[in-house]
Amino acid sequence: MKKKRMRILAVVLAMFMLMLIGRIAYIQLVSTESFSKHDVNLIEASVNQRSQILKIDDGRGKFYDRNGIPLAHEEIPTLVLFPFLNKMNWPIDQVASIIGRTEWELRQSIAEAKDPFVFGGDDPIELTLDQSKAINELKIPGVFAVNEKLYHDQIPAAQLIGTTNISDAEKKKRYPDMQLSADTKIGNTGLQRTFDEFLLSDGESKLVFHVDASGGPMFGVDVKYVEPANPLYPVKVITTIDKSIQEEAEKLVDERGIEKGGLVLIDIEKSEIVAMVSRPALNKKDPNGEGAINTMLTQKTPGSVFKTVTAAAVIDYEAASPTRTFDCDKTIEGEADKQRELGRLNFENSFAQSCNRTFAELSKEIAVKDPDFLDKYAEMLGLVGQSGWQGDVYHTAVTQLYHEQKGKVWHDEQLKKDPKMIAKTSIGQQDVQTTPLAIANMMATIARGGKKEQVKAVSKVEFDNGTTVVDFPTQTMAGDTVKPYTAMKLQHLLRKVVTEVKGTGASLKNLPVEVAGKSGTAQTNIEKGELNKWFAGYFPYENPKYALVTVNFETNESSSSMTPLFSDIVNVLYSKDQNIREN
Known part of the structure; x- marks a missing residue:
């Protein structure tokens, strides 16, 4: 009787282990890009967990006026710094001299940072072409001059340009055959909506640095610039607005x-x-309101x-x-x-x-x-x-x-x-x-x-x-x-x-x-x-x-x-x- 109970227990345990292995295999091999009812991309989540990432551009198409001037955003040459600089010796004096700021300001901003950031925060310094070139020629890991796209709360011709959202239900309804990430924006109103198929993101542009549990370098101090595989994107919608x-x-x-x-x-x-x-x-704050x-x-x-x-x-x-x-x-x-x-x-x-x-x-x-x-x-x-x-x-x-x-x-x-x-x-x-x-x-x-x-x-x-x-x-x-x-x-x-x-x-x-x-x-x-x-x-x-x-x-x-x-x-x-x- 005792041996019989042991055999039953062993079978149950074996079945449980098989189910567990099957579930792990399903997660690891089948649903890596669409896990659970929330369609979580496990590969993307894993990379994000062990990386410091600064998004430069979400990859969605942009609107410009008839003269080629950005309407809903500004493209500003900015200075990007990574937190691991706090643990390194780097030519901070040269960078401070190029941008016309003190070493103390640079050190203080890095000391308070947990993630990569644009120096200056909500009021970033705008670099000249010469300053950007000089900074990037130094080739300092974790120090970059990049064109960042900044979006404003109030944009010209706001109702004409329209709004976006990230509704998963709407994405599935409108694009049932496409795998769109949770962060992908789709057009909600205005030109954002009528030109949505042109504007859809083909991938983000970002700076990525891999870190260990303490935030230190995992593979040295090499920061990678990741951009969409298709160099033709994002598109530019040239409006008739001046x-x-x-x-x-x-x-x-x-x-x-x-x-x-x-x-x-x-x-x-x-x-x-x-x-x-x-x-x-x-x-x-009320994108579907009267305004x-x-x-x-x-x-x-x-x-x-x-x-x-x-x-x-x-x-x-x-x-x-x-x-x-x-x-x-x-x-x-x-x-x-x-x-x-x-x-x-x-x-x-x-x-x-x-x-x-x-x-x-x-x-x-x-x-x-x-x-x-x-x-x-x-x-x-x-x-x-x-x-x-x-x-x-x-x-x-x-x-x-x-x-x-x-x-x-x-x-x-x-x-x-x-x-x-x-x-x-x-x-x-x-x-x-x-x-x-x-x-x-x-x-x-x-x-x-x-x-x-x-x-x-x-x-x-x-x-x-x-x-x-x-x-x-x-x-x-x-x-x-x-x-x-x-x-x-x-x-x-x-x-x-x-x-x-x-x-x-x-x-x-x-x-x-x-x-x-x-x-x-x-x-x-x-x-x-x-x-x-x-x-x-x-x-x-x-x-x-x-x-x-x-x-x-x-x-x-x-x-x-x-x-x-x-x-x-x-x-x-x-x-x-x-x-x-x-x-």
């Missing part, structure tokens, strides 16, 4: 107290976004800016002769307008002074001939649908702008039969919704003489060596557009808004360049008295270069119009252009 203009625009928006709103600035010739400011600002929404790509009620669409139809249908006048002392319902008594105005002056009554009457007349005319002309001027660049890249559909909303004119087609609804819609109220980007692109379309083009936020993607991965050519928008004659007449009307003494843009008359544009005030919440205030236009008038929209959402009657901010941006661009000419 960083200096973008930063100035953000400053001016904040100085004008815009809490909800912002601006869009388009290069008319290239059909590119030069600056885009969206408020509320993005809060990195994550790009309000310049979000549907809003345009108000009288939409009269530009109605005006195009009036021109084509020859609905208003030069001698015909309208009673602009009345509202669109025909009642006395005690807030805005403008007298009797012809069509041109009605546009300049933004008389609602004129557009209400004319739109009802045109609707009898063509009930769909507002839809048609809104589409011709690019307010229906999306304005951002879309196309095929390597047989894959690419949409540059993340979550760009589509504009619309009618919520219910049956409302086209109601003259009151037609009147409200003709002045950009009722159901009319469009994005600030689309309004800016409408102005660019008119300035080009009716040529309607998609708007780019990215001009090309480059490999790390500067060769082009893909570029994005200028593309026309689908559908009909307004005739050159109609565009010319609209240009005249938009200019008159500024030149007319009582025009809603008369305050822009004395700018250093001639401006054309249209104001808009849209009621969004009558009970709270909330308004959307707009000014959209282009400049210079004779040789158009920029289209610009400035807007303040959910504001009130007491707040300033948008012409002061529009004026600010015009002056900034004029000053920059003058400096370029002089230099």
